[in-house]
Amino acid sequence: xxxxxxxTTMILVMFSSSVQALALEVGGELIVNFDGQIKEGLELELFxxxxxxxxxxxxxxxxxxxxxxxxxxxxxxxxxKLYIKHRFPGLHLTLGRQPVSWxxxxxxxxxxxxxGAETLDQENASKYTDxxxxxxxxxxxxxxxxxxxxxxxxxxxxxQMKWGARARIGVKGYDLTVNYVQEEKRTLIPRxxxxxxxxxxxxxxxxxxxxxxxxxxxxDSINSYLLGADYSYNLNYDTKxxxxxxxxVSELGDQELIVGGIGYPIxxxxxxxxxxxxxxxxxxxxxxxxxxxxxxxGVDLAIGGSFTANKNPEGFLRLSYPF
Amino acid sequence: MRKLTLLLVCLLTLxxxxxxxxxxxxxEIIAKVDANQYVKSARAEAEMIITNAGRKxxxxxxxxxxxxxxxxxxxxxxxxxxxxxxxxxxxxxxxxDAEENVKISGHMLSQGMMGSDFSYQDMMESxxxxxxxxxxxxxEEELEGRPCYVLEGIAVEGQxxxxxxxxxxxxxxxxxxxxxxLYAQSGRLLKVLNVTQVKQIDxxxxxxxSVMENKLRKNTKTEFIVKSIEFDPEIPPGTFTLENLR
Numbered sequence: 001x002x003x004x005x006x007x008t009t010m011i012l013v014m015f016s017s018s019v020q021a022l023a024l025e026v027g028g029e030l031i032v033n034f035d036g037q038i039k040e041g042l043e044l045e046l047f048x049x050x051x052x053x054x055x056x057x058x059x060x061x062x063x064x065x066x067x068x069x070x071x072x073x074x075x076x077x078x079x080x081k082l083y084i085k086h087r088f089p090g091l092h093l094t095l096g097r098q099p100v101s102w103x104x105x106x107x108x109x110x111x112x113x114x115x116g117a118e119t120l121d122q123e124n125a126s127k128y129t130d131x132x133x134x135x136x137x138x139x140x141x142x143x144x145x146x147x148x149x150x151x152x153x154x155x156x157x158x159x160q161m162k163w164g165a166r167a168r169i170g171v172k173g174y175d176l177t178v179n180y181v182q183e184e185k186r187t188l189i190p191r192x193x194x195x196x197x198x199x200x201x202x203x204x205x206x207x208x209x210x211x212x213x214x215x216x217x218x219x220d221s222i223n224s225y226l227l228g229a230d231y232s233y234n235l236n237y238d239t240k241x242x243x244x245x246x247x248x249v250s251e252l253g254d255q256e257l258i259v260g261g262i263g264y265p266i267x268x269x270x271x272x273x274x275x276x277x278x279x280x281x282x283x284x285x286x287x288x289x290x291x292x293x294x295x296x297x298g299v300d301l302a303i304g305g306s307f308t309a310n311k312n313p314e315g316f317l318r319l320s321y322p323f
Numbered sequence: 324m325r326k327l328t329l330l331l332v333c334l335l336t337l338x339x340x341x342x343x344x345x346x347x348x349x350x351e352i353i354a355k356v357d358a359n360q361y362v363k364s365a366r367a368e369a370e371m372i373i374t375n376a377g378r379k380x381x382x383x384x385x386x387x388x389x390x391x392x393x394x395x396x397x398x399x400x401x402x403x404x405x406x407x408x409x410x411x412x413x414x415x416x417x418x419x420d421a422e423e424n425v426k427i428s429g430h431m432l433s434q435g436m437m438g439s440d441f442s443y444q445d446m447m448e449s450x451x452x453x454x455x456x457x458x459x460x461x462x463e464e465e466l467e468g469r470p471c472y473v474l475e476g477i478a479v480e481g482q483x484x485x486x487x488x489x490x491x492x493x494x495x496x497x498x499x500x501x502x503x504x505l506y507a508q509s510g511r512l513l514k515v516l517n518v519t520q521v522k523q524i525d526x527x528x529x530x531x532x533s534v535m536e537n538k539l540r541k542n543t544k545t546e547f548i549v550k551s552i553e554f555d556p557e558i559p560p561g562t563f564t565l566e567n568l569r
Binding site: 025027047092099101102103104105127135137139141143168170173175199200201204205206230231232236239242267268269294295296298322323 | 373375377378380400401403410412413418420421422423425426427428429430431539540543563564565566569
């Protein structure tokens with residue numbers, strides 16, 4: 001079954017140009033990671049033409065398909081998106097595997113639908129979930145989103161479902177959100193969570209923040225606070241050094257973190273960046289430098305590492321080719 | 324005698340026309356340029372080719388513009404599905420992987436758009452130039468065989484603009500910009516824009532191919548090619564909303 005899928009995938013990739021002629025586009029990325037061992041991967045997305053106000057999206061990843069095929073093993077397949085969306089007037093319904101992400105531009109997000117630190121451009125499988133989402137626009141920058149997801153697979157058992165609601169309001173250039181999440185019953189953290197976020201500009205600075213309150217009957221509630229700012233320093237009128245600094249304090253695991261990110265574009269094709277995380281609770285510091293460059297023929301190369309005191313450094317090299 | 328009279332009449336006519344041409348005020352020249360180049364609303368398909376020391380990246384996009392609002396969708400493989408919505412001074416970005424709309428901080432507007440030599444402001448500066456700069460006519464020059472007015476614009480005090488001073492070469496016949504030099508307040512030349520092709524579309528001369536050179540970087544340029552443009556199209560209501568961005 002999996003081999004047939006891979007064969008189909010490869011045929012689709014090989015003939016993507018002729019497929020495009022049928023108004024169906026195939027896009028994706030070939031990836032080779034090296035972090036001590038070589039891992040190849042393939043990300044593929046089918047862009048199907050919309051049918052009236054409905055659209056179907058299908059995107060999946062294959063981990064180590066060649067190595068597994070050569071070893072005669074099943075390939076790890078993960079569907080990132082397989083959903084149908086219908087846009088009714090004043091209501092969009094999305095049913096199926098879909099990303100549910102409540103990002104607001106921060107490096108850390110203590111009030112995301114799925115909790116866990118992640119940056120916007122990083123892959124995080126947990127945000128892809130089987131869900132039904134209702135999106136209700138209120139005006140051009142305000143909306144209400146209702147989500148019901150099924151972490152343990154589709155079920156009618158309310159205890160095994162996860163619920164969420166998010167209101168987004170634009171006020172005088174500020175993006176404000178209020179959200180509520182009720183986790184499935186088996187969760188280890190307090191089941192209910194209220195979150196507030198804001199993002200806007202103060203002078204030349206982008207400022208943002210979040211407050212999270214997790215609670216459940218019979219146990220102590222947990223609060224989280226995030227405050228952040230970003231800024232571009234103009235070097236020689238041209239090169240902009242982008243900086244981001246965040247302070248997170250969370251009673252969940254007694255975290256008190258300062259996270260800073262800095263990016264320096266060397267030219268149009270390459271950039272160096274560094275993310276530093278300092279834990280004020282235990283004094284540990286993690287440095288994550290990264291260099292990325294677009295090579296001739298559109299191949300991206302990223303080299304980086306993770307350096308922590310009293311631990312062996314970890315490095316990585318990533319080659320990718322978007323198509 | 325009759326021939327001489329005719330000759331004098333012809334010369335006088337030519338001189339009058341010549342005088343009329345050079346007697347255009349700066350406001351009239353800019354108004355004629357705006358009539359050609361200022362886009363109130365449009366739908367355009369464009370290509371951006373970023374070149375740096377022999378390496379090239381091509382980005383393709385589809386844009387809707389209406390007054391102060393614009394919506395741009397990237398269609399090339401690397402950025403496929405990435406969208407920008409500008410409403411007044413607000414800039415929003417749609418991340419296709421997470422399928423999430425995120426508000427972009429204001430300071431990012433002066434960054435190079437998607438790695439190009441055009442900043443977000445270059446691409447989205449939708450105000451008329453006369454509202455942003457005080458222009459003076461500083462001379463007339465020939466450029467690529469075409470006579471041009473040379474104008475200098477200094478930023479109007481209090482206006483937020485990408486460049487303090489800009490020098491423009493305006494085609495005297497077609498009233499389109501053919502070249503532009505963009506300066507910092509210190510007087511340093513930052514960018515040079517050369518228009519390499521102008522087309523008559525719906526009765527107006529419009530620059531469809533141009534090259535932006537960043538003078539602070541070596542061997543780098545961004546070509547901007549308008550593949551197609553429709554002026555004053557019917558733009559569906561709700562185009563410039565977060566609902567439509569996602």
